[in-house]
Amino acid sequence: MKVYAAYYDNKIRLNSSSGGVFSRIASKFDVVYGVALTADCYGCEFVRIEGDISSIRGSKYLQAKVGESFKSVKKDLLNGKSVLFSGTGCQINGLSLFLGKEYPNLFLLDVICHGVPSxxxxxxxxxxxxxxxxxxxxxxxxxxxxxxxxxxxxxxxxxxxxxxxxxxxxxxxxxxxRPSCYACQAKNTRMSDMTIADFWGIEEIAPEMDDGKGTSLIITRTNKGQNLFDSIEMDLRWKEVNYEDGVRHNVSEFSSVAMPQxxxxxxxxxxxxxxxxxxxxxxxxxxxxxxxxxxxxxxxxxxxxxxxxxxxxxxxxxxxxxxxxxx
Ligand SMILES: Cc1cc2nc3c(=O)[nH]c(=O)nc-3n(C[C@H](O)[C@H](O)[C@H](O)COP(=O)(O)OP(=O)(O)OC[C@H]3O[C@@H](n4cnc5c(N)ncnc54)[C@H](O)[C@@H]3O)c2cc1C
Ligand code: SF4
Structure with a gap:
């Protein structure tokens, strides 16, 4: 496991939630699954994208509908496409369990997640x-x-x-x-290749990486995750940090929130x-x-x-x- 503070291209970063690294990662794949607002803006859902990923750029802070996306991922994998699936830890684990085996052409990316609102x-x-x-x-x-x-x-x-x-x-x-967020199982069992998040506390841990426009935290969790980081690092501004510093101000990496009375x-x-x-x-x-x-x-x-x-x-x-x- 390695941990980085990183950010990508300024224009894309300004339309992203933190350092915009998601967009650079997504550009490596034939097909990308991520979360977009529905056309009426009343909800959000997983969508399958080949090409322009602007609809899935940026966090939508509510629970997304998974719909038929797991089945669609399997179909893409069997057709030999390289596939990125990005979502919360429980959605990544859900897809892994659904597929039941590893696919070399699948990359699993989760976000550190404090929970999803109703x-x-x-x-x-x-x-x-x-x-x-x-x-x-x-x-x-x-x-x-x-x-x-x-x-x-x-x-x-x-x-x-x-x-x-x-x-x-x-x-x-x-x-x-939602109820499961107060006892999040995905924090104990992570099945992702890489995790991205906001780098909370960057101004204290690595001030040279903080220009106020957003810095991402990247955690590589598998060889696949590390290889992907190595293949894009030349396009990012980045600095390696130790795990403790990376998550010091991001307790959602390892603990669930308490349920308010x-x-x-x-x-x-x-x-x-x-x-x-x-x-x-x-x-x-x-x-x-x-x-x-x-x-x-x-x-x-x-x-x-x-x-x-x-x-x-x-x-x-x-x-x-x-x-x-x-x-
Ligand atoms: C519900 C939620 C809670 C979060 N909680 C935290 C937290 O506690 N601490 C923290 O550091 N970071 C949290 N994040 C992650 C953070 O907001 C950024 O998404 C992350 O840092 C990536 O930013 P980016 O600039 O690289 O790319 P962006 O373009 O901003 O990220 C887009 C990514 O977010 C995914 N996404 C967007 N909305 C949803 C959704 N509703 N459900 C699942 N996936 C979604 C997209 O599929 C894509 O993978 C949370 C994100 C979400 C969606
Ligand atoms: S806190 Fe855990 S259970 Fe809740 S949405 Fe995030 S990953 Fe899923």
Missing amino acids: PKLWKEYVEYQEKKYGKVESVNFRCKDESWQNFGMKENHLYIPRIKDPFMTFFLSDLSL QRDSFFTDMNSMSFKSLSNKYIYGPLWKRIGRKIKHTMQYTISNPGGGQRVNNADYGLLFVFNCEE
């Missing part, structure tokens, strides 16, 4: 925004465009800093995750309350003090704004919604 909650959130602004056409969960600093709407675009976004608040306070009541309420009432109860109401402490902890490496209004840290991001206001 797709139902996401749909309700999108519908809530649509009532106010019109049909949602696209969403960038990690907008890095520095022209957006604070909550605002211009030309059909709505930017919400993540600390002000109710969906992200539910996600980062661990209220809205209010998680069950949150899901019960989600099934009967409007999104606005749910937010009023769990974010703006008396429960906020306790949940807010958890958010503050999660963000201790991320709220860094010495530039006076300039967004200087990759983690200091927000969601960007694009609406079709003509409907």
Whole structure:
């Protein structure tokens, strides 16, 4: 196993969640499976791509539908295609178990994963925004465009800093995750060839690799993973670090989040309350003090704004919604 801080081409990096290394990895394969938003933006799903991977670039912070993708991967493998399958650890393990044997032409890539929020909650959130602004056409969960600093709407675009976004608040306070994320088996048994993640704490571990635009953590877990890294390293800016430093601020590599006391009541309420009432109860109401402490902890490496209004840290991001206001 080797561990690296790395980032790729600046233009691609700005449209990626962290250092954009996923896009460089993907370009090595005939067929790539990854997660895209559905056309109506109410959910996300695995898609099969030969060519332009822009729809699967960037994290979508909700549970993705696997659909028929495992069967489709098998078909591609049997047809001799080189295949990259990328997703959360449990999805990678699910595919491995489905296939039941190793394929030399399959590469398994997972992300360090803190958990996936409920797709139902996401749909309700999108519908809530649509009532106010019109049909949602696209969403960038990690907008890095520095022209957006604070909550605002211009030309059909709505930017919400993540600390002000109710969906992200539910996600980062661990209220809205699916049950298995609180006891994640994929953290004990990893079947991937390589893992990618945000390099949290890069400003402390390797400041020369931190320019505020996003740095990825790469962990090679098999020879296949190491060979792939060796074949792309000339196109990346990178530095090797030891495992302890790499994951020091990324506990999701090895531990599951604790289930908040209010998680069950949150899901019960989600099934009967409007999104606005749910937010009023769990974010703006008396429960906020306790949940807010958890958010503050999660963000201790991320709220860094010495530039006076300039967004200087990759983690200091927000969601960007694009609406079709003509409907
Ligand atoms: C639900 C979720 C939770 C995460 N939690 C953490 C965390 O706790 N700590 C951390 O360091 N990093 C986490 N990440 C990973 C991080 O957000 C970046 O995806 C990762 O660093 C790769 O970034 P990149 O810039 O190289 O490429 P990007 O282009 O940003 O990454 C795209 C990759 O993400 C996959 N992806 C996107 N959405 C989903 C989804 N809903 N389900 C499965 N796969 C998806 C794509 O298939 C593709 O492989 C999480 C990602 C997701 C999707
Ligand atoms: S935390 Fe574990 S169980 Fe939950 S989505 Fe991530 S890998 Fe799967």
